[in-house]
Amino acid sequence: MTAPEPLFLRACRRQPVERTPVWMMRQAGRYLPSYRAVRARHSFLEMCRTPELACEVTLQPIDQLGFDAAILFSDILITLPAMGLEVAFPEKGPVISSPVRDRAGIDRLAVPDPTAELGYVLEAVRQIRAGLAGRVPLIGFAGAPFTMMTYAVEGGGSKDYPHAKQLLFGDPASAHALLDKLARTCAVFLEAQVAAGAQAVQIFDSWAGVLSPEDFRAYALRYAKQVIDALRASPTWRGGGGVPIIYFVNGCAPYLTDYATSGADVLGVDFRVDIGAVRARIGEAAALQGNLDPGALFLPPEQIRARVGEILAKAGPIGHVFNLGHGVMPGTDPAHVRAMVEAVKELSARPAAPASPAGPA
Amino acid sequence: MTAPEPLFLRACRRQPVERTPVWMMRQAGRYLPSYRAVRARHSFLEMCRTPELACEVTLQPIDQLGFDAAILFSDILITLPAMGLEVAFPEKGPVISSPVRDRAGIDRLAVPDPTAELGYVLEAVRQIRAGLAGRVPLIGFAGAPFTMMTYAVEGGGSKDYPHAKQLLFGDPASAHALLDKLARTCAVFLEAQVAAGAQAVQIFDSWAGVLSPEDFRAYALRYAKQVIDALRASPTWRGGGGVPIIYFVNGCAPYLTDYATSGADVLGVDFRVDIGAVRARIGEAAALQGNLDPGALFLPPEQIRARVGEILAKAGPIGHVFNLGHGVMPGTDPAHVRAMVEAVKELSARPAAPASPAGPA
Numbered sequence: 001m002t003a004p005e006p007l008f009l010r011a012c013r014r015q016p017v018e019r020t021p022v023w024m025m026r027q028a029g030r031y032l033p034s035y036r037a038v039r040a041r042h043s044f045l046e047m048c049r050t051p052e053l054a055c056e057v058t059l060q061p062i063d064q065l066g067f068d069a070a071i072l073f074s075d076i077l078i079t080l081p082a083m084g085l086e087v088a089f090p091e092k093g094p095v096i097s098s099p100v101r102d103r104a105g106i107d108r109l110a111v112p113d114p115t116a117e118l119g120y121v122l123e124a125v126r127q128i129r130a131g132l133a134g135r136v137p138l139i140g141f142a143g144a145p146f147t148m149m150t151y152a153v154e155g156g157g158s159k160d161y162p163h164a165k166q167l168l169f170g171d172p173a174s175a176h177a178l179l180d181k182l183a184r185t186c187a188v189f190l191e192a193q194v195a196a197g198a199q200a201v202q203i204f205d206s207w208a209g210v211l212s213p214e215d216f217r218a219y220a221l222r223y224a225k226q227v228i229d230a231l232r233a234s235p236t237w238r239g240g241g242g243v244p245i246i247y248f249v250n251g252c253a254p255y256l257t258d259y260a261t262s263g264a265d266v267l268g269v270d271f272r273v274d275i276g277a278v279r280a281r282i283g284e285a286a287a288l289q290g291n292l293d294p295g296a297l298f299l300p301p302e303q304i305r306a307r308v309g310e311i312l313a314k315a316g317p318i319g320h321v322f323n324l325g326h327g328v329m330p331g332t333d334p335a336h337v338r339a340m341v342e343a344v345k346e347l348s349a350r351p352a353a354p355a356s357p358a359g360p361a
Numbered sequence: 362m363t364a365p366e367p368l369f370l371r372a373c374r375r376q377p378v379e380r381t382p383v384w385m386m387r388q389a390g391r392y393l394p395s396y397r398a399v400r401a402r403h404s405f406l407e408m409c410r411t412p413e414l415a416c417e418v419t420l421q422p423i424d425q426l427g428f429d430a431a432i433l434f435s436d437i438l439i440t441l442p443a444m445g446l447e448v449a450f451p452e453k454g455p456v457i458s459s460p461v462r463d464r465a466g467i468d469r470l471a472v473p474d475p476t477a478e479l480g481y482v483l484e485a486v487r488q489i490r491a492g493l494a495g496r497v498p499l500i501g502f503a504g505a506p507f508t509m510m511t512y513a514v515e516g517g518g519s520k521d522y523p524h525a526k527q528l529l530f531g532d533p534a535s536a537h538a539l540l541d542k543l544a545r546t547c548a549v550f551l552e553a554q555v556a557a558g559a560q561a562v563q564i565f566d567s568w569a570g571v572l573s574p575e576d577f578r579a580y581a582l583r584y585a586k587q588v589i590d591a592l593r594a595s596p597t598w599r600g601g602g603g604v605p606i607i608y609f610v611n612g613c614a615p616y617l618t619d620y621a622t623s624g625a626d627v628l629g630v631d632f633r634v635d636i637g638a639v640r641a642r643i644g645e646a647a648a649l650q651g652n653l654d655p656g657a658l659f660l661p662p663e664q665i666r667a668r669v670g671e672i673l674a675k676a677g678p679i680g681h682v683f684n685l686g687h688g689v690m691p692g693t694d695p696a697h698v699r700a701m702v703e704a705v706k707e708l709s710a711r712p713a714a715p716a717s718p719a720g721p722a
Binding site (some may be wrong): 159160161166168169211212251254271273274294295296297299303326329330 | 518520521522523525526527529530531570571572573574576612614615632633634635654655656657658659660664686687688690691692
């Protein structure tokens, strides 16, 4: 008899679990002193491009805080240079010095071969798997097509996305051409991460929440589905036993009915929305991941515990992965993160759960 | 027999109208060449503080584009210097050089006397009323307490609001003290605008959409209600016949049930959410204002017209003020704005509406 799958993967598949698993977006990040120590000696891009460093910071929160999954240390924009767009990462946010805003620029972009162009990411995946030695599963990730489009077109973060919307609405054929290239890039990159050892993948649609519902369907969901469908159709994905696919739309509240049709195994739930209301709308279509406000980690530990308890109660025992509703903030006290992790583990424990022998997960 | 109230005000009060009125957030703004001509000669702050200039740019879109309401040219942050916080307005967004992050800083802030400290705004209101000469009503406005708190604490715009959340969750007593001061400031400022001639007021909660539903109730809605209640209780408001109060939460989708309880006459609807779904949840609790994506003004005029038609159909003929779901973007073609205005006027026309003599509105 084979050992049961790790806790996190079972929750993603909506299988019975002895307790709710927990990890945290940006868990390998600046809130951790040990991360800042590495960062003090290396640039952000250097860390992304050096498998040993990416591996080191990926493992730090697992060792220190007891998360139930690791997530590759990298950045969603890491694919842009391989497509032909240089990116810089100064402190105040990424900058693409030559954004694409017309058809000629879009036509010049390549769909990269991840093995040739992003080999350092795949090597990081392999080293992290080795370093984890089966303790917890490793999540790979990539930026969703629409979110990548906003960066490629705006040249960085934005408040109103004027250039992206000018392209979407003023030249939709070019916008679709760009989104298709970004979707194909996202799919082959995730497939390569799975081949290298990623045991789940998350597609980050950080800025899909800036669209009307009809445009969300036409420009964000459609291309996220293209990625999910391509991944599911790949021999790598099927050969790997079908790793869980997580789709995260930051600001999902206006789109819940459509969100449930993405085809993902797990839907990320941002912190603005009541996860009980999401559960009611999504039903059994997918597992849910979320959704504590990262800001709530500034609360005293006993109040963090109370909020954790509310979310666990609303999300229910099956098909829930506890997470923040957005990335952890740099000023967060690691002791408060530990309080969150412990609260999830204690408050969700279901000691009488059948056929769940204690394993390394 | 007195003339009927202007179209815009009747729609705010959910009274029968011969067609849906239309105006646009930031309609006195950079997309208009005539605005840019004024701006080329004066700083933004100078324009806010010079009643003649504020009056000039407020009237421009009324004369040029045919909106059914004017909105005071000003900025929500204009109250901060009067409270004791200096603000600068460089191109890339406002900067408060000494933000407040502790109780001492909060205790030093004053609730200003608008007549003494913000007289230039009130004089602008008077000049605009005179300049409008009854053509369309004038909307005054102020920033909602929670949104003002994010600026006062962060020192400018933000993506994750780390300092504001640190205050909210780490020192809630101080956060409440600050919100109370901001609510009192907002209420007396709006009251003074009504006394000076504003015929409706809008409370902008631009960043309330960064809260979990329970925190939205505790920190945003509660203080917006304090403003609305104080305004309704004031002799000025009652003496003015009770001007309509508009409350606009940017990113309202997660909070609709609570939003309906604000006590406002009109609820602003941002562009991310289906206005038909909002209508279904809000019912008859308030009129709705919105909600075309400002980005959709980059569409060809015939497609703008189609989107206008969809919104009109979903919002219904009673209790709807057509607007964008957020401020118009600088690169927008005024001809496309005109196409939107004409589409609203033509597609919502109800020629057989009883007892609606054609008036100046």
